[in-house]
Amino acid sequence: MRTSPTNSPRRRTPLSVAAISLTLLTAASTHLAVAQDNPTEPPAVPSAQTEAAPGTPAERLIVGYKSGAAEATSNKAAAADAAAKGEQTGEDVDFERRLGTGAALVDLGEQATRTDVADVVAEYEADPQVAYVVPDRLNKPLATPNDTEYSQQWDLFESTAGMRVPGAWDLTTGSGVTVAVIDTGYVSHSDLAANIVGGYDFISDTAVSVDGNGRDSNPADPGDWYAAGECGQAAGSDSSWHGTHVAGTIAAATNNGKGVAGIAYGAKISPVRVLGKCGGYDSDIIDAITWASGGTVSGVPANTNVAKVINMSLGGGGACSTATQSAINAAVNRGTTVVVAAGNENQNAANSSPANCGNVITVAATNRSGSRASYSNYGSVVDIAAPGGETRTSTANGILSTLNSGTRTPSTENYAFYQGTSMATPHIAGLAALMKSAAPALTPAQIESAIKSNARALPGTCSGGCGAGLADAAKTVQAVTGGGTPTGSTYASSTAFSVPDNGSAIESPISVTGRSGNAPAALKVGVDITHTYRGDLVVDLVAPDGSVYRLKSASSSDSADDVRTTYTVDASAESANGTWKLRVQDTAALDTGRLNSWQLTF
Structure with a gap:
């Protein structure tokens, strides 16, 4: 979600870019x-x-x-x-x-x-x-950056509510991973330029694009300002340079003696422009998701910088449309992790799209004390929380990143503090890039599972629900690089299956290898099912020898949507290795659903 920039002093730095270095403490x-x-x-x-x-x-x-x-x-x-x-x-x-x-x-x-x-x-x-x-x-690598504004990036390192990013830098910086920032495009900034690769402008409506043309290969951000009375708003707004701020949080050049540090500063950013004056259309966003993840879009050249992570700090009201969900599912099936903002309306994120879509990591925002930010959406669809800042009491309590001083069109580069779930989302996209770089075989489902299972409890409070807690970059990266199974002890499937209405059961397999002995007495079974009347569903875990463990029974009184939870099963009598299956059956007419993903945590 985009928020207005705070009125913080603008900082200007020279336009040179120094080589990135990592100092070894000996x-x-x-x-x-x-x-x-x-x-x-x-x-x-x-x-x-x-x-x-x-x-x-x-x-x-x-x-x-x-x-x-x-x-x-x-x-x-x-x-x-x-x-x-x-x-x-x-x-x-x-x-x-x-x-x-x-x-x-x-x-x-x-x-x-x-x-x-x-x-x-x-x-x-x-x-x-x-x-x-x-x-x-x-000897250990000393990964504290020398960037001049790093001391103001509390969101990365502060012990109270920072995301513990420096501990992850000892293991990975995100190299080899491209992150697509589907947003307002990119305005040139010397603290980010070294990590920018080719993107695309997907805005087809010239009234929205304000760059004089429709779709093209230039994702430059010309500004998204609007005057009073436009865009359904009584007051006007300056250009936000929103996509550039988001991109800087993910991958600003680091250890270059200037500006800010990026979370995955070894990664590359592909700017994909979908938001212009007054916002952006679903149709353009759907094509952007498809193209960024390596899919084919008619009339658009093939993407040579396919993203393994997509950041979407955007959204609107209503349910996740079938068209948007289809694009997301296809992207995830191609191996791309999709990270989205929960929204800034201080309401249940179930009312915001794409926050309420399946197969995404939905991110709520926390403030500097580790509580849910006052504006942040919440609820059961939220997967994780990350620093988003809150500037009511102090500008410095926001998230500092790369920006531009132009009020309408681009001017000089600078840095500014913003707040929003838009700012929280790139923290998780950056973490996903660190993980994918450190363990390239990780699937989107495994990335989500590891982020959630290695989160820490919020230092503050969260009324309404903030998912698994506050993301912990160091612990998460250590978990996925610890050897053994892909996420330390988690096996996952992100292959989606439609659940037939009042029909036969579907089964999704996960193959477990390389473990010794039996499964644990507290085997964790994480399930993500979209369904419009979950009481219709029966969900079973099927062990490799065919033994069936009932996870959920049907209930005619449970009219709520979806099954997104983790079950605990005593599977100590079962061999750990083999093909495990999740069996899902709809036992009543009228409502339909889909198994999005599931995982086993040993």
Whole structure:
């Protein structure tokens, strides 16, 4: 949803773009000479010589021998020396291997204390054939950006209600992933330009496009201002440069010594223009979703920058139309994750589209204290919450990103604080890009499941429902890169199945491999079913051996829509590996539905 920019001071920066860099934090390992007043006593050893990391005793030492020493070239001699040092200190010291520099790596074991390490270091120090001995230090990437406005991006790093993004940067920056921002297009900005790839202008109505033509390959944003009395509004509005603000949150250039940091700053942005003066039409948005995800649109060249993530910070009232849902389903089936805004009307998001569509990640907005922002929509269709800001008390409590100072047409680039679920949505799109980069095999359903299962409880409150909680970027990325199954312990299917009205059951399979033993006693079964009278539905989990576990029975009194929930099943008697199935049957006439996706979490 678009919101008006706040009246914050504009910031201008030079138009140069520096190369992105990642600084590696390395511990000093310079050999420290120690004077020995009494050569019969071992020298004192500084604590830095005993630790692999602060507070953690070293498990290995790197020993450099002087030229001419037998141990400098002979592994056998180095091993014998290590054994001798171990005997002299009473420790278990073993030669492990020769480094490329010629130094010897010796192992002290996991149980060595700092005092044990100090004794062995002192023994090596006292050996005239040893040039140096240093701990095998643990190094970590230091991913805190040097961008000048980063300190104002509370939404990324603050402990109270930030999304814990820096911890994810230690593992991935989003490289190799394109995110389509389906929005107002893109106005040139030097803090974003390096990450922009080809997009498209899908606005077919020239009254909306205001760029003098219809569809073309130029997604540049000419401005979306309107005068008083236009667009059904009594008051006019300046150009928002909305798509550029959204794009900056996702992938602003980072570690370039200027401006803001993007969440997935290694990713690319494909600007896809669908919103102009007064908004944009479903027909253009449907084509944009199709094209961005790699589908074919008549009269439009094939997309050479297919997006694995789509961000749609837009919407309107009413139900999700069949036409829009079809476009979303097709995009998801192509492997593209679709992230949408919950809306800014402080109402149930079930009344807003595409927030109420299936197969999307619907995002509510939180403020700086971690409560639902006063404007944010809420409800059962919301999947997750992310920082969207709230500027009533302070402009700085909004979300800072790339913008333009022009009130109507483009002028100088700047940065500004906005608020809205439009600002929350790119936080999740950026996280999805980080995940897809770190684990390319992830499906859209697995991405959604991992984001939700690794969320943390809101630090504040959310009346009406904010989904699984506040997204946690670090925990989520760590989960999908932890090895084993694609999302740590989750298997999912995003293949949609129509559920026949009062007809035969449909079955959706998930193949589970690579696990040992039986399924857990608390197997989680996540289900996403769209249906206009869910009381008609019977839902079962079918184990690999054919055993059936009833998840939901039919009920003539349950007239609510949809089944979007997670069931817990005691499946400890079942083998984990094999083909599991979700069986869904409509048992009464008149209402229809669709199984959108489901997942098993072990």
